[in-house]
Amino acid sequence: MPVSLPIRRLAVVGTGLIGGSLALALKQAGEVGEVVGLGRRRATLEQARSHGLIDVIAESPAQIGGADVVMLATPMGQMQGVLREIAPHLGENTIITDAGSTKCDLIAAARELLGARFSRFVPGHPIAGAESNGPQAARADLFIGRNVVLCPTAETDAAAAETVTALWQATGAQVVRMDAAHHDRIFAAVSHLPHLAAFALVDDLAARPEAEEFFRYAASGFRDFTRIAGSNPEMWRDIALANREALLAELSAYMNKLGEIAAALETSDAAALERIFSRASLARRKWGNE
Amino acid sequence: MPVSLPIRRLAVVGTGLIGGSLALALKQAGEVGEVVGLGRRRATLEQARSHGLIDVIAESPAQIGGADVVMLATPMGQMQGVLREIAPHLGENTIITDAGSTKCDLIAAARELLGARFSRFVPGHPIAGAESNGPQAARADLFIGRNVVLCPTAETDAAAAETVTALWQATGAQVVRMDAAHHDRIFAAVSHLPHLAAFALVDDLAARPEAEEFFRYAASGFRDFTRIAGSNPEMWRDIALANREALLAELSAYMNKLGEIAAALETSDAAALERIFSRASLARRKWGNE
Numbered sequence: 001m002p003v004s005l006p007i008r009r010l011a012v013v014g015t016g017l018i019g020g021s022l023a024l025a026l027k028q029a030g031e032v033g034e035v036v037g038l039g040r041r042r043a044t045l046e047q048a049r050s051h052g053l054i055d056v057i058a059e060s061p062a063q064i065g066g067a068d069v070v071m072l073a074t075p076m077g078q079m080q081g082v083l084r085e086i087a088p089h090l091g092e093n094t095i096i097t098d099a100g101s102t103k104c105d106l107i108a109a110a111r112e113l114l115g116a117r118f119s120r121f122v123p124g125h126p127i128a129g130a131e132s133n134g135p136q137a138a139r140a141d142l143f144i145g146r147n148v149v150l151c152p153t154a155e156t157d158a159a160a161a162e163t164v165t166a167l168w169q170a171t172g173a174q175v176v177r178m179d180a181a182h183h184d185r186i187f188a189a190v191s192h193l194p195h196l197a198a199f200a201l202v203d204d205l206a207a208r209p210e211a212e213e214f215f216r217y218a219a220s221g222f223r224d225f226t227r228i229a230g231s232n233p234e235m236w237r238d239i240a241l242a243n244r245e246a247l248l249a250e251l252s253a254y255m256n257k258l259g260e261i262a263a264a265l266e267t268s269d270a271a272a273l274e275r276i277f278s279r280a281s282l283a284r285r286k287w288g289n290e
Numbered sequence: 291m292p293v294s295l296p297i298r299r300l301a302v303v304g305t306g307l308i309g310g311s312l313a314l315a316l317k318q319a320g321e322v323g324e325v326v327g328l329g330r331r332r333a334t335l336e337q338a339r340s341h342g343l344i345d346v347i348a349e350s351p352a353q354i355g356g357a358d359v360v361m362l363a364t365p366m367g368q369m370q371g372v373l374r375e376i377a378p379h380l381g382e383n384t385i386i387t388d389a390g391s392t393k394c395d396l397i398a399a400a401r402e403l404l405g406a407r408f409s410r411f412v413p414g415h416p417i418a419g420a421e422s423n424g425p426q427a428a429r430a431d432l433f434i435g436r437n438v439v440l441c442p443t444a445e446t447d448a449a450a451a452e453t454v455t456a457l458w459q460a461t462g463a464q465v466v467r468m469d470a471a472h473h474d475r476i477f478a479a480v481s482h483l484p485h486l487a488a489f490a491l492v493d494d495l496a497a498r499p500e501a502e503e504f505f506r507y508a509a510s511g512f513r514d515f516t517r518i519a520g521s522n523p524e525m526w527r528d529i530a531l532a533n534r535e536a537l538l539a540e541l542s543a544y545m546n547k548l549g550e551i552a553a554a555l556e557t558s559d560a561a562a563l564e565r566i567f568s569r570a571s572l573a574r575r576k577w578g579n580e
Contacts, residue, residue, distance in 0.1 A: 190508040194511060244555055260490075262545070280491075281520055
């Protein structure tokens, strides 16, 4: 029987900000019966249970077999391992979905690891986050008004994709469908590249003998520009590797643009500098006002 | 007779956020008698007067001759022209100082344009700014706790440098002295390069056919990273050109670091990526917590 809302049983693998907020939002919407949590760290699962995000702690992957929907909300680097562990235990009609930042890489892994059940995998990416992480940061309203991108493949079961769409809509999110490769190119440009660019700038400065002096005179512009360089390094290592090709193309385009600016500076070409800066400033201010 | 606090007459050229806030702070501190404003746009000067930042509007450069201190607070690109205009009208003991973001370039121009009076020029750079500009954004407390860098040269009159130090201290700022070339290298790294890097990223994306879609999916990380790309393009063209050499060196170091990341991605070198991201993340979080 196809799964429809309200779902009986949701399994959340990784009960941090994203997984925990989804569980909480679905509970508040009355769209889920029981939430089972699975994770690597017992303390995190206990915390998720004490915050009311999950009802039951799964002691092993076998225990999520009875779930209608399994949400993978671990860091990207752990998702393939999780798929491998849970694959043998999935029920006939269980829908698998995820909240990872890149899609092509995970789709390839899921195709290999899920075998015949690959058609029940609905790749997803909620565009939401917050300053804090972990179960204690979970909020039922995290997804209200946010975009959630789903990237069903040609093989994805249509009813499974509909159910995952309905689940996210029940949290208040807007669901958008997109080709996985297109998704990965967009997020390489607007998310992954900016993180790499910020990491690069801070690492470049932090390694110099004058590092301390640099930071002493850095002002609010630097603070904003480099905020994302404080992000979790392991998580971004995994995202960068998972979206390697699209990211290499973006890095190359960015370095070309920096080269264009360097060439204009080299020849003191004021008009060329003003042209680049004006286009950027106009685009940024237009976007900022929307 | 050397100029000391309180000063009788302050001339402010460019009565926007910085010049206006300095005038206001000195008035509140009781360290200035009369403030004369000079500028290109009559409307700005009228506004500065109606906000109480200046007392008198100078109708021509000749009218600032009687000032004890002349503060140049125009955009960088106008400072050389202003120096040329006011040079013939400066009094015997008049101290000239400025609030520009780069120092070597202006020092070279001042040496040429001020002739024998070059020793009365005290190059300065208040590290303060705000989201808004213009006389209406001026605040008496803008400089409290902020750094002001002064870059006196070997030829700078010691008493003149002391007076400018005392003026800034009267606004609540901390005054730091630094070699001009050192100043320009530091600000190339922590201010000018980040602006160029943000302009480059936004211009790169804004020029693509998918630009609209990019901006639709951009999240808070992108918003912070690119905020400074909304800055004034003419101002940053002038700063970039004024600090050309130091900035080219920083751009080159930054592009090398990006190249290092690209090479690690190319070979899927997870350890190298994690090393760079970890160093950056640690340095950024350490700085952010200070």
